[in-house]
Amino acid sequence: MRNAYLHQLHAVHGDLVDLVRLVHGALDRSTVALLEGDLAIAEAVIDADRAVDLLRERIEERSIELLSLQNPVAADLRMLVASLQMVGELERMGDLAVHVAKIARMRAPDPTLPTEAVPLFARMAAICQHMVARLEDVLVDVFENPTPDIARELESVDDEMDRLRGDTFRILLADSWQRDVEPAVDVALLGRYYERIADHAVSVARRIVFLTTGEQPVRG
């Protein structure tokens, strides 16, 4: 009985790590689709989202089952509560990668972004990818090597993201912007999507701190 319980708890943790990896992959590929106008890669991101949704459902079901049948306490309880809270954030990060891919698909094989916006979005995407890679590292190892500073670490990376989002508006509203409305709408929405991916990464990091320490980190 106890062994079956530990096995299931372990499975939830493994599924969470897999979910972060799926999201990481979606983010990598949607960024390639966007920056290189690659239709096939955009389609691959969109198709792969079903796996993210299914994994989220499985984690939720298992977590609720363990909560209801096993009366977990202390670290086990926190693991299940945190997983219920994290899966929603992770699924949304996957959805946002899909939104990026859908914009890329609409414009491919032409590049979606005006030339002057490319370095900005390459940087925004790199920050998001770094954040998700950190979540992956920390989550894999969360019991053996807890990292209570992960929320503060990602919050400080997120500050750069907020500045970059401001830069997207500066590009859009500059006198030098001589383009149509369509690329402006793309840039505005893409800026929003990457900003949200980073916000969700910070929220997941906060859940990991709760899981590790039992404390809700103070908002930075």
Next chain:
Amino acid sequence: MRNAYLHQLHAVHGDLVDLVRLVHGALDRSTVALLEGDLAIAEAVIDADRAVDLLRERIEERSIELLSLQNPVAADLRMLVASLQMVGELERMGDLAVHVAKIARMRAPDPTLPTEAVPLFARMAAICQHMVARLEDVLVDVFENPTPDIARELESVDDEMDRLRGDTFRILLADSWQRDVEPAVDVALLGRYYERIADHAVSVARRIVFLTTGEQPVRG
């Protein structure tokens, strides 16, 4: 002991209802701020968001405490799991109302929206307000009068929302759009914000169905 537990469970339910009411108020006021270019009302929405955040934190803390100390089962457990899942969605709805208010504040006392987009946004806002009002009704009464159809009901309202979001792009990309980039960016982002408010309302409705029936509703 048992009485104290029931009292706390009751308090979580009461706080959830209050949270929905706060979000409803934020949505009503941000829409007035947007449609009437009312700076004071926009400021009021932005200031009131702190109360939403605090209430969310309190509900989370209480729910986790009850889960850890009381080993709740069946309907009580579902109530706490659903509340953990719903508060994040409700807080985001409040944040999105703040985003609407911030755009209104930036343009006030001028109207934010080009004339041709006003009826569309009035309708999008009305749908969101209707959805939140339904959540409020159903949640107040969730134990006495369960409403297992609420998810399907809001999903069908959400279909209209998706069509209206499409209409925002049609307005933006029409040949008749002779405006600057700035109002185009506003319209694109505002369309996104209202669409997301409606999406979150559907998610909350799905959590209410789980709370009521113990089943995760099939996605419509």
